[in-house]
Amino acid sequence: MLKQFISLQWKSFFRSASLSSNLFFKILTIFFALYLIAMFTLLGGGIYFILEEKVQKDPLLIINQFLIFYLFIDLVFKYMMQKMPVVNIKPLLYLPFSKSKIVHFSLWKTILSFFNFIHYFFFIPFAVVLIIEGYPPGHVIGWTMGALALIYCNNFINVFLNDVDAVFYSFLGALVILFGLHYYQIFDVTVYTAPIFDALFNQPYLVIIPILLMISMYILAFRYFKNILYLDGGLQQKQQEAKTESFDWLNRFGGISVFLKNDLKLIKRNKRSRTAVIMSLVFIFYGMLFFTGAVEAYEGPVWRIFAGLFVTGGFLFTFGQYVPSWDSSYYQLMMSQNIMYRDYLNAKWWLIVIATILTTLVASFYAYFGLEVYLAILVAAIYNVGVNSHMVLWGGAYVKTPIDLTSNKKAFGDKQAFNVKTLLLTIPKLLLPMALYAVGHYTIGPMLGYALVTLAGLLGFAFKEKVFDIIEKVYKTEKYKTIAAYKQKN
Amino acid sequence: MITVNNLTKKYSGTTVLNIDSLEIPKGQSFGLVGNNGAGKTTFFSLLLDLIRPTTGAIENNQIKVSESEAWKPYTAAFIDESFLIGYLTPEEYFYFIGELRGQNKADVDSFLAPFEDFFNGEILGGKKYLRDLSKGNQKKAGIVASFIGNPEVIILDEPFANLDPTTQIRLKRLIKELADGNDVTILISSHDLMHVTEVCERVVVLDKGEMVKDIQTSTETLQELETYFTR
Incomplete structure (x- = not known):
């Protein structure tokens, strides 16, 4: 069954009109992706030394302080730029695929997205630098896995967000306000969040929490998606009440x-x-x-x-x-x-x-x-x-x-x-x-x-x-x- | 009104339409029948200059459609949903088409009044955008819009498909009235032989892009067509 899904996906990608007619853009997009990968890798490898020189504090503490914003911004970008890969679901509904399989497959596909993948290029070089600089390897690995698990949490949260604009815009508003308050030193949200990430580093077994969080997000996304898998549910077009306007x-x-x-x-x-x-x-x-x-x-x-x-x-x-x-x-x-x-x-x-x-x-x-x-x-x-x-x-x-x-x-x-x-x-x-x-x-x-x-x-x-x-x-x-x-x- | 010369359309070597010569006089109601892939929609798309002919040309009132756009003011068509603007209400859509055809709001309103029966209360004054209407109601709106502004040539691709029986009967009456009254040339394609023979003065059968029959409609036409398609 998985084989059929993958073959459908493969065909839909390679037979899409945009791939053949816009090869030039595809190539540019690939270059842009490579550029981003290079930038993330450089940043991941270099940020330790930059922070060490500029701020003279433990760079890891600073990263932990701002990790919350990093995660928020990741979520905003995912919402705006990540196309939710969908196997064309409607024609599959009445075929002998179980609904769970369809949903599992759609969710697993989002895991492979570039928008998750790119963060490896930041966190892994950073982790390598940390280990070289003498941080205990076990702690570094636990922390890195925790951070990546949170990135995947974002991935699944995005599944809900994609459906509810109101949630997204209130979220974006909250982010802007928090950042503004932080910038003008009125209220510092990182005071509350930084210790969480510090703890994750100090007690690496705590990595179980982000991983459990990720799994529960997956289950929630799965349930949510499976529930709306009806023609008159999530697959239906939303209708707005229409009003004739003339703009004379x-x-x-x-x-x-x-x-x-x-x-x-x-x-x-x-x-x-x-x-x-x-x-x-x-x-x-x-x-x-x-x-x-x-x-x-x-x-x-x-x-x-x-x-x-x-x-x-x-x-x-x-x-x-x-x-x-x-x-x-x-x-x-x-x-x-x-x-x-x-x-x-x-x-x-x-x-x-x-x-x-x-x-x-x-x-x-x-x-x-x-x-x-x-x-x-x-x-x-x-x-x-x-x-x-x-x-x-x-x-x-x-x-x-x-x-x-x-x-x-x-x-x-x-x-x-x-x-x-x-x-x-x-x-x-x-x-x-x-x-x-x-x-x-x-x-x-x-x-x-x-x-x-x-x-x-x-x-x-x-x-x-x-x-x-x-x-x-x-x-x-x-x-x-x-x-x-x-x-x-x- | 419509003159076709040496018209062919090929897609990567396969000929999908090949009409040597065809003359549709002004005021005729012209029906086009044929199985899937016969070239009906291709012919209409060529007539509207939406695709380019491989050879030959179509003239609409002595204007080559692929060279000049002067045929547009007196030609109207409804081919499929891509002729509808989904985010407009039906009224707004009618006004939009009306404005493009030099009709103001009052003109369009008085034009729409006789269609109340045809719309069956489901189109005008509803709280829906065209994209949210059912397929049948979308079709009704599209067909009526193609009548706005007294066009001289009207092209309808499969107008009877998706319509309920009552509306099919009303549409047949509408088309007959148009054909009888002023000098309107109507081109219709259909899979329903009965409807076509009823409303069209002339029926042309296409098969794999070739014109195989050209019949002036009479009482025997339906029988003749049924015999032809029973193969």
Whole structure:
């Protein structure tokens, strides 16, 4: 029976549309994974010495102090990025597989995920260093196993979280608040959690606790999943109560208003697009890492532009990147209707521009960090509107991954709203303005840097129609391929 | 209205459609029958320029569909659920299609009024998005949307499938009215020989991509088709 499951999984992976059509992205993704592995390994091997030199305290104690945040952040990342691997469950239900087998298999598959696997590259080098540095090996092994068991606890907790958004967002809120309180030294949660991890090291037999916790999480996840394994349970699509809305105030936009209205409904009513918008709100606060000096590596002046681009461009990167995939489920309709590509594109462009202006307004609080920081944000916003807004639409014309807007079609919906590909496509849009700024900054001064980036933004704005001509051509030449790709779901 | 010349479509060497020449005059109600894989949906997709022909071309009112888009304003179609926007309510969907076809809200409302019977109270004013409707109700919404804005060419792929008996009868009446009234060219494919012979003036049989029969409908047509398919 296991053999059949594995063969199904194998086929679904190698026969998926995305593997054959996006080989380039697959390769990039693999490189990105290798990069992450290298970084985790370096960090695991090196953090002992870094901490020893900088803090002059027992590095293990410091790691224990922050392990709670490490685990929390792992859970957040798992929720956002880990696709829940599902064997297509519905067709198996009435076949002679026992339900337990189906559930066990689905759960075991998550264990093999990259998001669990990557932590070995941190903890094992760290453990090796500890042993070399003379920590008792038995204790080190117990501690490492305990930490990894907790990572797997996260893995199974993620199974529940994937179904209940409310739990996740309250959890994320709690994490942000705890971290903030810790940062401003109001309340330190690590005072309570660090002794737990210290104890785990000092009495290695305590490793039994995280392992038992992991096993019970597995059992809970198993029960939970098995219970909802009905067509009218977890496998059912959730229905929302619908309300007809007209958004007549958008009519002032003329020809493109019909698309704008539709796009607003798209964003409002679909899980996947809502996640994109929430991500773009998170991006606004990303700049805090740079301007508060929280991360040393981000101190260089060029990083200001980088931060500004992200702060004002969250929506641009999370939503714009995927035009026209948002409309993939009804692309055939769009292509046979009386639609001008120019109007369609313009509507998306306006949406991006409006969102960028709104985020720039929200980001006004960065003025608190000084004029130069605020200028960096404004300049980056101009560049985003002038250049990047076209660039994402251009790039998007080649991206042919259909988007499942509802994404909770299966018991384990895949949350791919924020994935590695998006990040990779983002890189070129960031390097050019950073380079321009650097040229100005290191020859005459920051003001010239800002002027150069602004100029590039304004130039891009001037070439908007030209770029739209190109995108229109791409849409036309790629039309048949795009339709064919969107027809293959998953 | 529709002119087909030397049209073929091949997928990796296999010919799935091969029509030498076909002329569908304006105002005709045209039925397409054939077993699975006969090429019915392929033909409609070619007609809507959703796939590219391997050779030949289709002209819709003297406009080559693969070269110009000028056929779009007067052509409407419902092929499958990918013609529906799942996150809209049926009303919003009708207004959206209406706006694309130059009809304002009031126009669409007055257009929808006579369809109350057809919708059987399950489409308009409900609290459901299109994606949450049953297959049959989705189909009803899609078919009616294709009638919005007085199109001159209407293409319906298997309109009778998934519909309940009452709705099938109502749909037949609707199609007949459209065909009788103004100069609307209707293209329909179906697996139901009875329905097709009832509503279509002309029935073409496709088999493995080839046109094997071209019949002007008469009282004997149903018998003829049944004999043909009893193989």
